[in-house]
Amino acid sequence: xxxxxxxxxxxxxxxxxxxxxLRWRRFRRHRTGMASLVILALLVLFALAAVxxxxxxxxxxxxxxxxxxxxxxxAAHWLGxxxxxxxxxxxxxxxxxxxxxxxxxxxxxxxxxxxxxxxTAGYFGGRLDALLMRITDGMIAxxxxxxxxxxxxxxxxxLGFSSDFAHSTAASFWRIIIIISxxxxxxxxxxxxxxxxxxxxxxxxxxARASGAGASYVMxxxxxxxxxxxxxxxxxxxVGRVILFESVLSFLGFGITPPTPSWGNMLxxxxxxxxxxxxxxxxxxxxxxxxxxxxxxxxxxxxAAFDPRSEQ
Amino acid sequence: MARFILRRTLQALIVLLVMSxxxxxxxxxxxxxxxxxxAAGNPGATPEVIAHLRAIxxxxxxLALRYWHxxxxxxxxxxxxxxxxxxxxxxxLAPALWQTCKLMVISFVVSVLLSFTLxxxxxxxxxxxxxxxxxxxxFAGISVPVFWLALMMILVFAVDLHWFPASGISTLxxxxxxxxxxxxxxxxxxxxxxxxxxxxRFVRASMIEVMRMDHVRTARAKGATxxxxxxxxxxxxxxxxxxxxxxxxxxxxxxxxLLTETMFAQPxxxxxxxxxxxxxxxxxxxxxxxxxxxxxxxSNLVADLAYGWLDPRISLK
Numbered sequence: 001x002x003x004x005x006x007x008x009x010x011x012x013x014x015x016x017x018x019x020x021x022l023r024w025r026r027f028r029r030h031r032t033g034m035a036s037l038v039i040l041a042l043l044v045l046f047a048l049a050a051v052x053x054x055x056x057x058x059x060x061x062x063x064x065x066x067x068x069x070x071x072x073x074x075a076a077h078w079l080g081x082x083x084x085x086x087x088x089x090x091x092x093x094x095x096x097x098x099x100x101x102x103x104x105x106x107x108x109x110x111x112x113x114x115x116x117x118x119x120t121a122g123y124f125g126g127r128l129d130a131l132l133m134r135i136t137d138g139m140i141a142x143x144x145x146x147x148x149x150x151x152x153x154x155x156x157x158x159l160g161f162s163s164d165f166a167h168s169t170a171a172s173f174w175r176i177i178i179i180i181s182x183x184x185x186x187x188x189x190x191x192x193x194x195x196x197x198x199x200x201x202x203x204x205x206x207x208a209r210a211s212g213a214g215a216s217y218v219m220x221x222x223x224x225x226x227x228x229x230x231x232x233x234x235x236x237x238x239v240g241r242v243i244l245f246e247s248v249l250s251f252l253g254f255g256i257t258p259p260t261p262s263w264g265n266m267l268x269x270x271x272x273x274x275x276x277x278x279x280x281x282x283x284x285x286x287x288x289x290x291x292x293x294x295x296x297x298x299x300x301x302x303x304a305a306f307d308p309r310s311e312q
Numbered sequence: 313m314a315r316f317i318l319r320r321t322l323q324a325l326i327v328l329l330v331m332s333x334x335x336x337x338x339x340x341x342x343x344x345x346x347x348x349x350x351a352a353g354n355p356g357a358t359p360e361v362i363a364h365l366r367a368i369x370x371x372x373x374x375l376a377l378r379y380w381h382x383x384x385x386x387x388x389x390x391x392x393x394x395x396x397x398x399x400x401x402x403x404x405l406a407p408a409l410w411q412t413c414k415l416m417v418i419s420f421v422v423s424v425l426l427s428f429t430l431x432x433x434x435x436x437x438x439x440x441x442x443x444x445x446x447x448x449x450x451f452a453g454i455s456v457p458v459f460w461l462a463l464m465m466i467l468v469f470a471v472d473l474h475w476f477p478a479s480g481i482s483t484l485x486x487x488x489x490x491x492x493x494x495x496x497x498x499x500x501x502x503x504x505x506x507x508x509x510x511x512x513r514f515v516r517a518s519m520i521e522v523m524r525m526d527h528v529r530t531a532r533a534k535g536a537t538x539x540x541x542x543x544x545x546x547x548x549x550x551x552x553x554x555x556x557x558x559x560x561x562x563x564x565x566x567x568x569x570l571l572t573e574t575m576f577a578q579p580x581x582x583x584x585x586x587x588x589x590x591x592x593x594x595x596x597x598x599x600x601x602x603x604x605x606x607x608x609x610x611s612n613l614v615a616d617l618a619y620g621w622l623d624p625r626i627s628l629k
Contacts, residue, residue, distance in 0.1 A: 134323065137323075137327075138326075138327040138330065138331075141324075141327060141563070141605070141608050141609050141612050142331065142563070142605060142608065143563050143566050143567065143601070143604040143605060143608050144563060144567060145566075145567035145570055145571070146566075146567075146570060146582075146585050146586075146600075146601050146604055147335075147601070149585075149586065149589055150335060150338045150339065150342070150589060150597070150601065151338065153342045153343070153589050154338060154341040154342060155341060155342055155343040155344075158340075158341045158343075159341065240454075240455060244455075244457055247457050247459075247460075248457065248458075248459060248571065251457075251459055252459075252574075252586070253590075264457075267459070267460065267463070270463055271463065271466075271575070274463060274466055274467045274471055275471055278467055278471075281463050281464075281467060282464070282467075284460075285457055285460030285463065285464070288457050288460065289452075289455060289456050289457065289460065292454075292455035292456075292457075293451055293452060293454075293455035293456075295455075296451050296454055296455050297451060300451075
């Protein structure tokens with residue numbers, strides 16, 4: 001019987017590794033996806049470097065100095081200064097924090113809205129499903145940008161907020177997050193609904209329901225794990241879209257209010273800057289562009305890793 | 313079929329109605345109101361006068377009632393007066409619409425031609441070098457902030473190279489066809505680049521899928537030339553989902569047009585809506601937004617109809 005005991009352990013099969021390890025393995029082979037992940041990590045580090053750099057160079061990102069407007073790059077100001085004499089590099093870093101944070105938080109909130117609507121519609125079906133899906137269709141049919149501009153133009157004092165709060169940075173930060181997340185949840189909702197529909201009548205889900213499990217148990221335990229991968233891909237792509245929306249709204253003056261920088265509002269008067277200081281018109285947009293393209297390639301890589309059939 | 317169109321039209325009208333109320337309400341929440349603006353230009357306006365003016369214009373009434381009055385007037389074709397243009401709203405809208413149509417139609421055609429060509433080339437050898445480059449171009453198009461792309465176009469082609477004018481639709485005192493065309497080059501290029509990315513990805517994905525099908529293999533086996541296989545046998549079938557996606561992308565195209573027009577100072581719908589919101593021109597902003605919604609809804613309906621027309625296997629219910 002020694003022949004069997006001497007056998008090496010069987011090679012680990014895909015099933016033994018677990019689905020997430022396997023997905024990670026496939027993702028690591030996706031070159032553009034991995035490159036994007038690295039670029040995004042670097043961008044996050046760049047944004048987080050704002051505070052240490054401020055101390056290192058002794059610069060306040062909001063301090064204006066009208067005597068040194070449009071200074072060329074120097075040892076004190078590595079990328080020069082902007083139209084108010086503020087350090088461009090530090091503002092790009094702080095602006096990055098704001099832009100990335102808006103992208104992540106608005107996506108998270110929109111994702112939760114989409115998840116709730118999608119699961120509810122798919123699980124309960126019937127009239128509720130029809131109503132929710134008509135609302136979703138209606139949302140998808142809307143011209144989003146003009147609508148976001150109107151939402152961004154809303155005067156918060158007319159909603160009963162104090163004038164101080166209405167003009168604060170915090171208000172502009174949360175307002176842009178809320179207005180983006182209440183319009184950008186439709187793709188998640190549709191995805192989740194379709195997945196819920198296909199799962200809710202599988203035998204194991206029926207068995208769970210027959211044993212008395214209610215919606216509050218079945219959804220997190222059986223439905224969500226099965227829709228996790230397409231949702232992660234869709235959420236990734238949403239982050240890119242949200243960052244673009246943030247930049248556009250802030251650029252047009254309906255987003256993050258200056259002096260707090262965001263990559264979008266740093267381009268506020270870029271149309272005039274194009275002739276005087278082209279660099280100031282280039283850097284913030286370039287960072288938005290690199291971030292969003294990396295996010296989109298990351299989504300592509302995740303898609304390939306999660307759904308191997310899509311890559312054949 | 314007729315029932316399908318009827319039902320979808322009804323649905324679209326409901327969406328439009330709901331939106332008109334939402335936008336009406338939102339516009340009331342924008343800074344200032346018409347009476348504030350009259351008072352601002354008139355130091356003699358006492359609070360009593362202001363209250364009186366509010367009563368005259370019905371601004372002291374509840375939102376729902378004001379909306380009802382607006383709706384009744386709108387249904388008879390009376391959309392009110394534009395504050396900033398001092399003209400009836402529809403008279404401001406018409407020329408802007410024509411301008412936007414020009415921009416959007418030309419950009420759309422450029423974008424469709426470009427994406428068909430590049431998408432088909434990319435799908436010939438998925439994973440190859442050419443496919444990689446085209447994919448990079450497509451991703452760049454999806455990811456670039458349109459307003460920044462416009463800025464960079466201005467920076468390079470207007471400020472540095474002086475090839476094209478940076479803004480406006482014609483040079484003062486000229487305005488011939490060539491002159492107008494020169495003014496359209498940069499806006500059209502910007503808008504086309506911004507929409508092509510998504511299209512390329514759809515054409516490519518659809519082509520790759522169709523190229524794997526049996527009928528394509530059969531065509532090859534029968535000795536059809538490669539051009540015939542790709543363009544006749546594969547492309548025709550790949551078109552079906554692509555056409556739908558393209559028609560559905562009207563919203564993206566309109567978003568892009570709003571930004572392109574604003575950046576290049578083109579007096580179209582997008583810039584008109586933007587200026588109307590900035591200038592507290594409530595009537596104009598409201599009608600502009602509703603019109604944009606209406607056209608988007610109509611294009612979605614056309615997308616569905618085109619889908620059924622291209623693919624007889626689908627029956628519209």
